[in-house]
Amino acid sequence: MVNMENQITDDIREYEHPFVAVDLLLFTISEGKLKVLLVKRGVEPFKGGWALPGGFVRMNESIDDASKRELKEECGVEGVYLEQLYTFGEPNRDPRTRVISVAYYALANSEKWNLRAETDAEEAKLFEVGEIPHLSFDHQEIFDYGIKRLRSKLSYSNIAFGLLPDEFTLTNLQQVYEVILGKKMDKRNFRKWISNIGLLLPTGKMTKNTAHRPAKLYKFKKNQVVFFG
């Protein structure tokens, strides 16, 4: 085997090496369910199959920028919480050639989601996480990993706020936790806990036009330390 370290210094372009892509898990909550955006593939391989949105990393953009670009181009979403998940690099994960994929996950609330008009509705669709179809490539593995990270990180970070509008009620917030963790929580204990965390800021406003008692609206303290994970 030639020494690639020297080779790359001599003539970079002639050396065969893997492609690099980003794949995106875009989570959102709608109709009280946790959903993920999938796209129907328009080209081979797996033409007509469902897959995660994604694309190749260009030479002059960072992988973070590539994922933001794909998020905008393929999902029509901007300015949302985005975090690198894991890098998948089995040699045959793409039948065309060697493609290493850096997976990201993003969290969008329904407000951000309204920006999605530019996406072709025929090719992109939200699926409830419990009901996703067969996925192309190794995207099922990426999905499984992402769900695990999301659930895990929920309990020791503030990512839940990425799925909510700027102002929300404590019930809204609790529902995010319940939907993601897939279990009911006690209202009093939840409120006690979330208040002690110290991330909430009362806005002084209330919900309006409800057919019942109005609820206080809160927002999320910005510039807050996010726990590591």
Add this chain to the structure above:
Amino acid sequence: MVNMENQITDDIREYEHPFVAVDLLLFTISEGKLKVLLVKRGVEPFKGGWALPGGFVRMNESIDDASKRELKEECGVEGVYLEQLYTFGEPNRDPRTRVISVAYYALANSEKWNLRAETDAEEAKLFEVGEIPHLSFDHQEIFDYGIKRLRSKLSYSNIAFGLLPDEFTLTNLQQVYEVILGKKMDKRNFRKWISNIGLLLPTGKMTKNTAHRPAKLYKFKKNQVVFFG
């Protein structure tokens, strides 16, 4: 901009795309200190500078396999705990060309470390984590990220065992925690906590030839669920 998705299908080889490398943080404990292995670069760029061991991912090996190969070739270590850390992909992180690096960290105990005879001692050296020299590329950032992950993961996983021999005393184990977290811990509270975790298995054996009271030897329960993170 041409459509790369089509381009890759037509003629893969002609499309310029990033290189992919792995970089390794090999942690070990020696002389009661947490140390990391650095190598002195023998080629440009940064020739003569210190850097993390690593190398390019080959076309037919997974990134996990690439990191295992580099761990063996550059560090002389095999069969140790190895975990993917994060992927670094700023466009100019390597002055030669676009290189995206998947960082891994490995934990080796002193037994595994004895296998390191094949490594050229002139070019690889252990540095205490508080005293590392200036690092080439963006390796300082990778190091910072790795230390953070290591410290964080220590408290909710069983990775400490990767730094210990198969059989160890509770004092050995406590020292690993103290060295990594950089703080003294109370012996009684530590033992209470670690016993409740349920990962320890008494071997029935004791340390020998100590100039004091012998200690019980424990081993780590295999096939144990590792917490997610």
Add this chain to the structure above:
DNA sequence: TGAATAGTGTCTTTCAGACAATATGCC
């Protein structure tokens, strides 16, 4: 006044942290 959701407190259990004396093997 009925429907629907908001909002609130106590008790119990569990876990983390502070703290010191006795036990054992070797010389």
Add this chain to the structure above:
DNA sequence: GGCATATTGTCTGAAAGACACTATTCA
């Protein structure tokens, strides 16, 4: 017996979990 390290339990405060009733708005 002296040295060096191993081993062990109690108390206290904080946080998590179980559990049910009152308050408010609108129709």
